[in-house]
Amino acid sequence: MNKTKEALARRIVSDDKVTFGFWIYLMTDCLIFASLFAVYVVQRSATAGGPSSNELFDLPFVLVETLLLLTSSFICGLMVLAAQAHRKNLVIIGLIATGLLGAGFLAMELTEFSHLISEGYGWQRSGFLTAFFTLVATHGLHISVGMLWLFVMIYRVSRVGITPATLRKLTLFSLFWHFLDVIWIFIFTIVYMIGVL
Amino acid sequence: MLGKLSLDALPHDPIMMGGAATVVGALIFGALIVTFLKRWKWLWSEYFTSLDPKKIGVMYLIVALLMLLRGFADTLMLRAQQVLSTGDSQGILSADHFQQVFSAHGTIMIFFVAMGLIFGLINLLVPLMIGARDVAFPLLNSVSFWLYIAGVALINGSLIIGEFSAAGWLAYPPLSTLEFSPGVGVDYWIWALQISGIGSLLSGINFLVTIFKMRAPGMTLMKMPIFVWSVACSMVLVAFAFPILTATLSMLSLDRLIGTHFFTSDMGGNPMMYINLIWAWGHPEVYILILPAFGLFSEIVATFSRKRLFGYTSMVWALALITVLSFTVWLHHFFTMGAGANVNAFFGIMTAVIAIPTGIKVFNWLFTMYHGRIKFATPMKWFLGFVVTFTLGGVTGVLMSVPAIDFQVHNTLFLVAHFHNMIIGGVVFGIFAGITYWFPKIFGFKLNERLGTYAFWCWLIGFLLAFVPLYALGLMGAARRLDHYDPSMGWQGLFVVAGIGVAVLGLGMFFQVLQLVYSIWKRNENRDTTGDPWNGRTLEWSVPSPVPVYNFTHIPTVTSRDDFWETKQHPQADTRVPFEAIELPKNSGFGFAIGVLSALAGFAIIWHIFWLAGVATVAIILFVIIRTTGEHDSEIVLSAVEVEQIDAAARRKMTAGVKK
Numbered sequence: 133m134n135k136t137k138e139a140l141a142r143r144i145v146s147d148d149k150v151t152f153g154f155w156i157y158l159m160t161d162c163l164i165f166a167s168l169f170a171v172y173v174v175q176r177s178a179t180a181g182g183p184s185s186n187e188l189f190d191l192p193f194v195l196v197e198t199l200l201l202l203t204s205s206f207i208c209g210l211m212v213l214a215a216q217a218h219r220k221n222l223v224i225i226g227l228i229a230t231g232l233l234g235a236g237f238l239a240m241e242l243t244e245f246s247h248l249i250s251e252g253y254g255w256q257r258s259g260f261l262t263a264f265f266t267l268v269a270t271h272g273l274h275i276s277v278g279m280l281w282l283f284v285m286i287y288r289v290s291r292v293g294i295t296p297a298t299l300r301k302l303t304l305f306s307l308f309w310h311f312l313d314v315i316w317i318f319i320f321t322i323v324y325m326i327g328v329l
Numbered sequence: 330m331l332g333k334l335s336l337d338a339l340p341h342d343p344i345m346m347g348g349a350a351t352v353v354g355a356l357i358f359g360a361l362i363v364t365f366l367k368r369w370k371w372l373w374s375e376y377f378t379s380l381d382p383k384k385i386g387v388m389y390l391i392v393a394l395l396m397l398l399r400g401f402a403d404t405l406m407l408r409a410q411q412v413l414s415t416g417d418s419q420g421i422l423s424a425d426h427f428q429q430v431f432s433a434h435g436t437i438m439i440f441f442v443a444m445g446l447i448f449g450l451i452n453l454l455v456p457l458m459i460g461a462r463d464v465a466f467p468l469l470n471s472v473s474f475w476l477y478i479a480g481v482a483l484i485n486g487s488l489i490i491g492e493f494s495a496a497g498w499l500a501y502p503p504l505s506t507l508e509f510s511p512g513v514g515v516d517y518w519i520w521a522l523q524i525s526g527i528g529s530l531l532s533g534i535n536f537l538v539t540i541f542k543m544r545a546p547g548m549t550l551m552k553m554p555i556f557v558w559s560v561a562c563s564m565v566l567v568a569f570a571f572p573i574l575t576a577t578l579s580m581l582s583l584d585r586l587i588g589t590h591f592f593t594s595d596m597g598g599n600p601m602m603y604i605n606l607i608w609a610w611g612h613p614e615v616y617i618l619i620l621p622a623f624g625l626f627s628e629i630v631a632t633f634s635r636k637r638l639f640g641y642t643s644m645v646w647a648l649a650l651i652t653v654l655s656f657t658v659w660l661h662h663f664f665t666m667g668a669g670a671n672v673n674a675f676f677g678i679m680t681a682v683i684a685i686p687t688g689i690k691v692f693n694w695l696f697t698m699y700h701g702r703i704k705f706a707t708p709m710k711w712f713l714g715f716v717v718t719f720t721l722g723g724v725t726g727v728l729m730s731v732p733a734i735d736f737q738v739h740n741t742l743f744l745v746a747h748f749h750n751m752i753i754g755g756v757v758f759g760i761f762a763g764i765t766y767w768f769p770k771i772f773g774f775k776l777n778e779r780l781g782t783y784a785f786w787c788w789l790i791g792f793l794l795a796f797v798p799l800y801a802l803g804l805m806g807a808a809r810r811l812d813h814y815d816p817s818m819g820w821q822g823l824f825v826v827a828g829i830g831v832a833v834l835g836l837g838m839f840f841q842v843l844q845l846v847y848s849i850w851k852r853n854e855n856r857d858t859t860g861d862p863w864n865g866r867t868l869e870w871s872v873p874s875p876v877p878v879y880n881f882t883h884i885p886t887v888t889s890r891d892d893f894w895e896t897k898q899h900p901q902a903d904t905r906v907p908f909e910a911i912e913l914p915k916n917s918g919f920g921f922a923i924g925v926l927s928a929l930a931g932f933a934i935i936w937h938i939f940w941l942a943g944v945a946t947v948a949i950i951l952f953v954i955i956r957t958t959g960e961h962d963s964e965i966v967l968s969a970v971e972v973e974q975i976d977a978a979a980r981r982k983m984t985a986g987v988k989k
Contacts, residue, residue, distance in 0.1 A: 149542045149543070150466075153465060153534055153537075156534045156538065162572075163569060163572035164575055171591065174599060175599065178598075178599065179597060180590070180596045256589065256596075258596055259597025259598050259599060262591055280950070284954055287958075
């Protein structure tokens with residue numbers, strides 16, 4: 133009895149470490165994005181005779197993209213609530229829904245990219261497009277990593293159910309997913325909304 | 330299939346072949362020794378796969394000290410070139426090779442010597458000082474170490490296959506862009522730094538969590554040893570600065586790989602943006618190195634003055650202030666960029682301001698010695714040498730914080746002398762003091778004091794001889810990185826003096842190697858029989874030397890600053906608490922595998938072997954997924970009986986070898 137209590141106490145302390153460490157990791161990742169944002173702001177007007185942001189961006193299209201990601205984040209939040217209630221099937225459904233919306237977001241992003249590239253406005257065209265592609269694609273890369281993580285979590289939840297370890301991993305995943313959401317809000321504002329002004 | 334790789338990548342020039350032969354020879358020699366001693370299995374199970382931060386720390390120290398020899402070999406070539414290459418003589422190196430050598434020298438000394446030594450000492454000391462058995466994430470710690478080794482492998486690999494960057498230690502564009510550096514040198518630079526930099530970032534996160542979550546009960550923040558504070562501040566800087574490096578190196582790499590225009594000189598690229606970004610990392614980096622050195626000295630001066638550290642609280646605030654201010658001074662590296670008088674004035678003032686907390690620390694150390702009963706052991710000698718050289722370097726730094734003066738000495742040898750003054754007189758002296766001071770704790774015996782003293786004097790005199798002439802040369806207008814100069818400048822005499830200084834530094838290193846060998850040979854005469862050879866103050870001296878795998882049989886309860894010292898002043902009845910079972914992380918080859926795969930991926934990208942880079946990256950991802958999802962039995966448990974046996978054996982061993 134005493135032994136299990138002790139083990140549990142230790143587990144909680146170690147959970148605390150992992151969560152704290154993950155928060156610090158997120159902040160460092162945030163700084164990578166901060167660097168890319170700074171570069172984008174500096175490079176925004178460096179169009180080298182090519183198109184500028186207000187000639188390229190299709191705001192309604194990006195708005196739909198944004199809503200997909202926001203909805204996926206919302207469902208991800210519900211998924212964690214389901215996990216806390218130990219409702220395994222709901223968690224799996226939530227994860228799948230989050231993943232589908234994330235995939236939709238990625239598909240739209242890639243459509244936008246291929247559209248720009250096919251018109252000859254790839255990243256080689258100008259300093260502005262370099263900064264744009266790198267910032268948005270870095271976010272997209274993170275989303276892809278999140279999707280991979282998500283698949284692994286679906287596999288794990290279906291196999292071992294909601295153990296304390298799984299619950300913690302789901303919580304960390306949702307932190308990551310919400311973080312990417314916040315970054316996207318900044319991309320939407322600084323790149324797209326200010327871009328079409 | 331093999332990208333840009335072909336037989337032409339092997340060295341042809343005799344000096345370059347010599348470098349390659351040395352690296353290959355050293356590797357073969359090392360492998361032969363291990364094979365001859367039949368130690369491969371031991372090396373694998375006791376070190377390579379160990380998650381014990383003490384062993385990881387020792388590995389960091391060994392590799393970093395070997396890299397110090399490599400970086401010093403570069404120094405010898407640079408100094409020889411500048412002594413000889415004037416007038417008709419072209420010296421011993423071609424201009425291109427000279428550029429590669431100074432680029433490699435700077436990169437190796439900062440990333441693979443200073444960082445390696447600092448992380449080695451942090452691994453060795455932080456868990457012990459906070460009364461913990463381990464770091465927060467032992468496996469991640471091993472990954473960090475092997476990523477560092479991957480960087481070391483790449484930068485030394487560039488000696489054998491291909492070439493190294495000739496663009497200086499920070500690879501400024503547009504010189505480092507594909508247009509002006511089409512070879513693989515800059516790619517070697519990028520990927521060696523990128524991979525080891527990610528390792529440093531992970532270490533930063535790891536030690537922040539360790540310090541904030543794993544202190545012994547009772548150890549509030551203001552009761553932490555000052556070294557732990559300095560590491561906490563340094564790791565905050567790592568967490569804030571290294572992401573910028575990661576992003577910047579990625580951008581430079583994209584410019585070279587897929588034709589983006591971040592830093593190119595055409596199509597809207599902006600080279601000055603790189604210089605801003607790299608120094609937004611680079612200036613905090615200097616403090617990442619020096620803050621732990623400050624911490625080491627603070628512990629040493631208190632111990633050898635038999636007094637508690639003067640002004641502990643102001644020391645902590647000074648550290649915190651330096652941490653914040655270090656992000657507000659980066660522009661002083663390029664006042665000449667033309668940002669305008671007001672911008673330069675702001676950064677000049679901030680640079681001068683950062684000298685204030687540093688000055689507070691110097692005075693606190695001096696006041697710690699005041700009225701102390703000072704023991705002039707070798708660590709204390711390094712400390713006193715540091716006070717002199719570091720203050721000199723600080724003063725020249727404040728001089729250069731004035732933009733008008735900086736315009737005069739920008740990119741001259743004056744600057745080179747200044748930062749060597751801070752790095753050698755500050756960081757390196759601190760590390761040597763630290764290694765000497767904690768050596769008995771790590772290995773169970775002291776280093777020879779006499780040879781250590783010789784080494785110290787050689788370093789101090791050699792340092793002054795090598796760098797004071799550079800200050801003068803800088804004021805006389807000698808630019809840095811010159812492979813040739815005109816005799817009419819009248820510089821050769823001072824370059825000769827600097828060359829002599831480097832020879833004296835070399836003598837100092839010779840004494841250090843001798844000291845190590847001699848001390849190992851005579852180890853039974855210098856055994857640490859008590860676990861507390863210097864009459865120390867902090868928790869690590871309360872356990873046997875060398876420290877058992879679990880650090881503490883019982884996690885101590887801390888009631889005051891310098892808790893061990895206080896306990897010694899008020900000895901209490903030995904209340905025997907029963908031993909208890911201890912959980913420790915199991916060995917794992919995971920970190921080693923990630924390191925090897927990362928080095929492979931880096932090598933493949935450098936040579937444009939993209940399929941291999943893809944395979945290695947997918948393998949890394951698979952390893953991570955398998956490791957993090959599987960329900961591994963990742964811990965072993967030492968039973969109470971085993972702990973008791975190990976403890977008794979450790980205490981027996983301390984006194985066993987001593988001749989009566």
